[in-house]
Amino acid sequence: MNLRDLEYLVAIADHRHFGRAAEASFVSQPTLSTQLKKLERELGVTLVERSRSGAILTPAGAAVVEHARIVLRETADIRRIARHASDPLAASLRIGLFPTLGPYLLPHVVPKVRERYPRLEMLLVEEKTEHVLAHLVDGSLDVGVLALPVHDDGLLVEPLFTEDFLLAVPAAHPLANHDGPVDIAALAGEQLLLLEEGHCLRDQALSVCQINGASERRGFRATSLETLRQMVAAGVGITLLPELSVRPPVARSPGIHLLRFREPVPSRHIAMVRRSSSVHGELVSGLASVFRDLPNGYVRVDAAPQHPLPHSS
Numbered sequence: 609m610n611l612r613d614l615e616y617l618v619a620i621a622d623h624r625h626f627g628r629a630a631e632a633s634f635v636s637q638p639t640l641s642t643q644l645k646k647l648e649r650e651l652g653v654t655l656v657e658r659s660r661s662g663a664i665l666t667p668a669g670a671a672v673v674e675h676a677r678i679v680l681r682e683t684a685d686i687r688r689i690a691r692h693a694s695d696p697l698a699a700s701l702r703i704g705l706f707p708t709l710g711p712y713l714l715p716h717v718v719p720k721v722r723e724r725y726p727r728l729e730m731l732l733v734e735e736k737t738e739h740v741l742a743h744l745v746d747g748s749l750d751v752g753v754l755a756l757p758v759h760d761d762g763l764l765v766e767p768l769f770t771e772d773f774l775l776a777v778p779a780a781h782p783l784a785n786h787d788g789p790v791d792i793a794a795l796a797g798e799q800l801l802l803l804e805e806g807h808c809l810r811d812q813a814l815s816v817c818q819i820n821g822a823s824e825r826r827g828f829r830a831t832s833l834e835t836l837r838q839m840v841a842a843g844v845g846i847t848l849l850p851e852l853s854v855r856p857p858v859a860r861s862p863g864i865h866l867l868r869f870r871e872p873v874p875s876r877h878i879a880m881v882r883r884s885s886s887v888h889g890e891l892v893s894g895l896a897s898v899f900r901d902l903p904n905g906y907v908r909v910d911a912a913p914q915h916p917l918p919h920s921s
Contacts, residue, residue: 611683613647614676616640617655621673625662681747689887698727699888701895704740704749705732708809708833709878712852713753713899716906720898728891737808744883751892752881753899755808764889766880766896769907772851773816773874775867778843784865792869796821801836801845804829808876813848816874840864848874855906878907 619629620640630637648655655669665673688699705713714732721730733740733749743749744763758765775790777783783794800817802824803810810829817823825845830836836847841863852858854866880896882888900909 609647609650611680613643614680616643617647617669618673618676618680620644620656620663621665621669624664626658629663685747685887697725697891699891700729700731701751701888701891702731702733702749703751703753704735704743705753706737706740706755706808707734708803708807708850708853709753709755710734712850712855712858713902715857716852716902717899720901721895724898725891725895728895736806738806744881747883750882750886750888751895754879754881755812756877756879758879758881762884763881764884764886766882766893768878768880768896768899769902769909770875770877771907773812773848773869773876774851774854775846775869776837776840776849776854777846777865777867778840779863779865780843781846781865783846783867786867789868789870792816792820792872792874798822798846799825801825801839801847802829803833803836804831809833809848809850812874812876816848837861837864850876851906852902855903875908 616629616633616635619633620626623629623632626637626641630640633640644656651672653668654666655672657664657666710732711734718730721728733743735743737754740749740752740754741758741760741763744752745760753768756765756767775783775795783790795817800813800822802813814824828839828844830839833849833853837849837853838861839845840847841861843863849866854860880892880899882892886892902909
């Protein structure tokens with residue numbers, strides 16, 4: 609048995625098709641099939657059922673794949689440890705961010721990371737928070753940039769910054785006549801447009817609604833922050849937008865009036881999260897300092913949230 613054979617088996621499990629698994633493994637289909645048969649003979653059990661429609665794992669095959677993933681992940685960790693020991697700044701870091709933060713934060717930090725860590729390879733993954741957390745735990749991500757709190761004793765949290773929420777209203781809305789900050793009590797009786805289930809921003813906005821007498825606009829849930837923004841511009845309703853999503857390089861949205869809140873300002877606290885067993889601790893701490901280095905006035909660095917919001921998913 610060798611690692612390559614296990615990689616072929618996992619590829620078959622992922623693609624459920626010999627041809628696609630071979631393509632993903634950069635080998636010919638006959639080579640992949642031959643190596644699988646060799647592995648089955650060595651183990652003395654059938655791992656994959658072959659059919660015209662594709663490949664189906666047997667119960668034994670599914671159990672072997674589960675352990676093969678662990679072996680391959682641990683092997684990759686060994687290689688990363690060796691690379692990190694020889695050159696700590698030449699690592700390859702898999703970083704997960706959630707969708708209402710990543711597109712607005714990365715333009716500010718990626719150029720600075722390249723400048724400070726020219727040999728660092730950042731592999732950026734945009735996923736909802738629950739998936740980022742799961743991938744951190746199973747080892748398929750090295751770092752997560754998430755909204756607090758994070759409840760997992762196996763993860764270490766390095767605070768980055770506090771990002772305020774702004775109130776976005778259509779130009780024709782009565783609140784659009786306000787030039788200065790508004791009291792959060794102005795939300796009482798309002799119906800807010802929110803994201804679909806699974807977005808942490810939805811949970812945060814819902815908390816603000818519940819605390820301040822607002823409610824969710826029924827019959828509509830946006831799939832992205834940009835859709836939410838367009839619905840406000842179209843005059844459908846109002847919403848909360850994170851600070852970075854309305855700052856350059858993001859273009860201003862015609863038809864939307866943005867209002868700041870008076871104290872206490874609703875906000876979210878952003879942190880960099882990694883496994884406590886990670887070999888990249890020093891590098892991640894350095895990376896966190898770059899992620900904190902945002903334009904003046906965009907966020908509040910190392911400040912506790914003024915109006916803490918719950919976090920799930």
